Amino acid sequence: MGEVFAGRYELVDPIGRGGAGAVWRAWDHRRRRYVAAKVLQQSDAHTLLRFVREQALRIDHPHVLAPASWAADDDKVLFTMDLVAGGSLAHVVGDHGPLPPRFVCTLLDQLLSGLATVHAEGVVHRDVKPANLLMEVTGTGRPHLRLSDFGISMRKGEPRLTETNYVVGTPGYLAPEQLLGAEPDFTADLFAVGLVGLHLLQGRKPDSQALVEHFLTHGTPGAPEGVPEPLWQVLTGLLQPDPRARFRTATGARTALNAAVEMLPAQGPAEEPVQIVDRLGPLPPGFGPEGPGMTEGPGAPEVPTGFGPPLPGPSETGSFHLPPPAAYPPPYAPTAPAPTVPTVPPPAPVRRPGPPPKVAVPVLLLALVSLAVGFWALGRI
Known part of the structure; x- marks a missing residue:
């Protein structure tokens, strides 16, 4: 055990x-x-x-x-x-390669739905990426995504736990303003959603730096191979280098995504279904x-x-x-109890005083004390 x-x-x-x-x-x-x-x-x-x-x-x-x-x-x-139990979207892409556009739209819609609720609570996730998007086991049925790992999330207005010039997040999924040390904001999560969409459609991690440079020097690029134009229009609205030019809310991006789905071609008969095992x-x-x-x-x-x-x-x-x-099968049956053999009970042992029991350290109390120390040190952060 x-x-x-x-x-x-x-x-x-x-x-x-x-x-x-x-x-x-x-x-x-x-x-x-x-x-x-x-x-x-x-x-x-x-x-x-x-x-x-x-x-x-x-x-x-x-x-x-x-x-x-x-x-x-x-x-x-x-x-x-x-x-x-279905692993993460990183596992799904590793198993299947590029995913069908309509399947990707379902996943992005679920992700944006979850983010809308997270943002409504004033929380910025700060680490949206395929490895943090977990999948329920649905076989070849409709997928069910769950946004996980809030280890570096924070509420807007909360003091940072890192120095101002220290970037927190996963390289390759950071919005340009995050790399410049801007305060965490909801639009940074939306930029990461756009990168996740590209990753799923192309079957590989996108080069976010090259993409941002193209936006800044040549304007919006054309739709990459395998990305339908209506869906690409939604992704470019998420991937704008200037956060003021992006979708402002997850709900707004979700509305645009649902409109784009209506213009996508139907799934082809030869298209292999994606299986979440x-x-x-x-x-x-x-x-x-x-x-x-x-x-x-x-x-x-x-x-x-x-x-x-x-x-x-x-x-x-x-x-x-x-x-x-x-x-699963029915609960395991317990083993039959062993027959009782009469025995003469031994004499009771002599009890001697021992050391006092170990007292667990109240870790969360220490955490709150540390929190007070952290606030005291904020002037140097």
Whole structure:
């Protein structure tokens, strides 16, 4: 069995890795279900402040994957979220290459819908990219995207946790004004959405710097190969180097995208459907679909087969989701209890006073103290 964290979350197996720590599949003993748990590996004040910000985010939207709960245990902290088993859009592009335009429009519509709600809460994500867009397992049906990893997000007006001349985000998905040290704004997220759209349509990461230089020196370029003109008009509205010339809101971009979809050609009969498969793989020995239980030995049910390959090495993605319980066999039957053999009870041991029990360090309290120290130091940041 795995390590039980804070008396509630049993860590099962690692499924990814981010900048601040590992992401585990974990069993929530209280809610009796599997979750994704991000465990912080560092306990410095800077990391804890980011943890406090991320776990405090509560956004309920079908295309947003925000933290659901948190726990502290000694010098570690974790927070949990839903499990999403289809990997990220980076995996989908790696499997299929360029994606069909109508499929891309569905994904962008879902992303913009989620961002509209995030922005309505005053939050700038600051790290929109394919690796942070997780996919539910839908097979060849309608895809279901979820925006994840709010580790570097911030509310407008909040003090920064980094120096003013320090750029936060993923190279290649940063808006030009971010590279110049501008204050985070919603339009920077929209610029990243445009780059994500190009990535999905072309099957490779776009050269954002060359694209911006072309805009600045030659104006709006023509539609690249494989990008329909109506959809390209929407993407150029997201990719303008001047944030004042971009779409101002995710809702406005979504309206333009829906109008462009009406002008796209119908999907061709030879177009191969995109399949979103389970990428988590089977549960390790000792765990079943209903949690920790018998998975080996006579009479144990077989673990379901047909899973896709496990995630290829460390991943930037945040978390994953298992298929619905109906896809699994019935709960594992408990083993029959061993017959009771009468024995003579041994004499009671002599109790001797021992050291006092170890008291867990209230990590979040330390984080709040560190937050106060951080505000004190803002004058130098």
